[in-house]
Amino acid sequence: MKDLIIPNDRDMGTPAKTGAPVTLEIDGMAVTVPEGTSVLRAAAEAGIQIPKLCASDNLEAFGSCRLCVVEIEGRRGTPASCTTPVTPGMVVHTGSSKVRKIRKGVMELYISDHPLDCLTCSANGDCELQDMAGAVGLRDVRYEAPENGGMVNHFEARNTSGEANPEWLPKDDSNPYFSYDPSKCIVCNRCVRACEEVQGTFALTIQGRGFDSRVSAGNAGDDFLASDCVSCGACVQACPTATLQEKSIIEMGTPDRSVVTTCAYCGVGCSFKAEMNGDELVRMVPYKHGKANRGHSCVKGRFAYGYAHHKDRILKPMIRDRITDPWREVEWDEALSFAASKMRGLQETYGKKSIGVITSSRCTNEETYLVQKLARAVFGNNNTDTCARVCHSPTGYGLGQTFGTSAGTQDFDSVEQTDVVVVIGANPTDGHPVFASRLKKRLREGAKLIVVDPRRIDLVKSAHVAASHHLPLRPGTNVAVVSALAHVIVTEGLINEEFIRARCDWDEFQHYAEFISNPRHSPEATAMLTGVDPAELRAAARLFATGGNGSIYYGLGVTEHSQGSTTVMGIANLAMLTGNMGRPGVGVNPLRGQNNVQGACDMGSFPHELPGYRHVKGPEVRKVFEEAWDVQIDAEPGLRIPNMLDAAVDGTFKGLYCQGEDILQSDPDTKHVAAGLAAMECIIVHDLFLNETANYAHVFLPGSTFLEKDGTFTNAERRINRVRKVIPPLNGYADWEITQMLANAMGAGWTYAHPARIMEEIAATTPSFAGVDYALLEEKGSVQWPCNEAHPEGMPLMHIDAFMRGKGRFIVTEYVATDEKTGPRFPLLLTTGRILSQYNVGAQTRRTDNVVWHEEDLLEIHPHDAEVRGLKDGDWVRLASRAGETTLRAKLTDRVSPGVVYTTFHHPDTQANVITTDYSDWATNCPEYKVTAVQISLSNGPTDWQEDYAAQAAQARRILPAAE
């Protein structure tokens, strides 16, 4: 199963086009290609490889190397085939003696300024310059340095008499993952174009002209690390030579095979080729046929996989009786029977419902499915939840109520056809980088952007991208702003009545229209509250309603509020009001934080829903699973994560199996979480590292990384992607096997032999997955659910002719201020987020070289707020809320508005969640991470809590030396 045939990912030279068919003749062969295609690509389609150096099929043709010249009948000279579009009836000769001679001359020139150390070069065997020298039959190089004329090359540091060569530049090794060796550069410009066209960062330029031209990162004097480079790796991949090269390849050599798999970081779900040398992973390269990423990646997926081999990784099971004891390494059998008897014992003493599970959205679908099955079928209760609780549960509720399903409505390709994009409470360049690159590409083509965010995120203004409108609202006022946008659209008559009449419940719409037209929702009336300029808001609403295809992308800045679910409904209202639904370029798109948030929700890990979003109260649904599993299923919903912790403090919840999730660090109100964990009698942590939650655990089951197992992830566009085993599990077992062993230790009798068997069970029980199986995934690469008889190949777009629930529902969205209010003691609002190089609680990324970009969490403060408190950039500040206090360093910036402070939560020492409170979304209990009233003041170092915490953590992490 692992040896999937990788579809041809040959470089076709120039991008594919979609025009009307054009037929031409190349070397006597008739070729038909879409209008706009280059001659180079047309030849490649016909199987003819024209030599090329500066062209690549992910970049617009540039025409600088002149290696791809051809002869065209009736045209003078020898045009470059990469920049020449096909015309009907054109007759092309690609291999005449004339063009061969030109190509040889071109190569001779290149090679004369290139070191001839191919055998020891890190790109040996993986170098297009080498390939082309072979292809054109270059046998000798006649150019020689003129005698006494100085040196005319870039690659020798000194001449034979020891004088320094002013043209020679040293290697730039500042980036931890790739190196830049200017001596091997052929100035083909591919890297520069990749950074511009693919990544959209514009970090690279060509400095100088002619012989003096050099690739340069940032301004003169910058190295890669100091430049704007975000280390996405696109330039490295584009480089035809060893100039830009992964350090892993330099160290380990070139790969000999590859396995296609899926990134385990964010919800974009990029496909990668894991390139192997023997059984060693030497490089991850974004996979060209990956439908989410189309050959692009970000620094995390591309480079930050080294945590798999980090020394902190735990590979042996461990147990202990009390959390004050040191850990004791044991064999799997002992750990599992210890865990099983503890859990069963708790159920005997405290009742069936006294234990539960938490799964992570980092786990595969198959793993998540098994973990919720463990709760429902083996524990006999519905106490199963997932960390999606704390991020996108309001999406589930809000979109479920309005459209009938929580699913995002589009695929990522849809962004290529959008005209107006609204980004609300999301920071794609950091959180969803590859989507951001695709979005920026569309913006550079002319689409308009509206950003609704308290912070001036990068998208608001960056290289060649600027938002038409930025609405910097006060944290906690999303509903007021979204309602004001709707107010403008309705009262100014900008609605799409035809769509609403055809697709939505008209009575509900009329009620809604009356509600939203009330002047109290106008931008002018709410400006005091939201802090948003009413004129700007009106302009934004008009643009969205009238600017063509309008799409909305939103993130955790929408959901993680007391009114998270209400804002999601408001967003759905905006899309329905303007008829932006059911075709490419429009829609409502939740940007999911972690890789498998979508899948975790689909797989029934919420306590009230069986797989496929079906409430446990439904007897027909329970029957499906009762028959499949041969058990009784509880008809009452189970506990959600915050409820589990509350029940633990109350003494009725005693045991927890926590797979791949670090609730102590990631959940709000750390002190409350710690109290809940401390009150439990058996916590089983199943993870890669001794995470923060493990400080309170009694059993540690070592987990496997995404490189070590088979399974599937479902990304933010509902795309089910395969995860393939690349190396054997270092801990001995894949995670699904461990859950199965635990279940069996508790008497389950499960016999899954492969995750494919688990997927068969999912398909058999869950209608939206009925058509999914591993064979289909092998064949198609990926599919977007629903995938069943009605949609055998899945569904890229949802709600095309009708909403999933039938008629779309307009729901009244009254703004209710959060109870988290600023006042004299806590006058500022804290909001939280994430940055590009780190991922969630940072357990993985902190254990890679990504730390060079983010050593610690910083508190962003507006200079005005800092000044009145006497704070300077870099000062330690005490950050306090009614829940607790912590310290971290200040960063003064006007990205945040006065009155607002901002931080990330990637580092456990910061303990940002000591500050966040236990307020939560009214419908789903999704915590209100994004709004906390705080005060800041100068401090001289860590708080007592931070120090106590560090001491407790050090104590709890002790491991006894293995018994001899």
Added chain:
Amino acid sequence: MSPEKMVHMANQIATFFKTQPGGDQAARIAAHLTDYWEPRMLDQLHAHVDAGGKGLDDLVIAAETEIVKTHIRA
């Protein structure tokens, strides 16, 4: 869970449904509570109502009455 937290959560739900059209708010709150609250949370609500329902929105109290009618107490 502290009584204040339970009351806060229940009232938040009532606050939303209060803004919705129709005359069946109590029933909708009751449905939301039975759909999402685990029985021991509902028990806590029942106990709180039995003890006078301090701090609870009237609609929550009405909803609790509905729940008692339709839902067997754990």
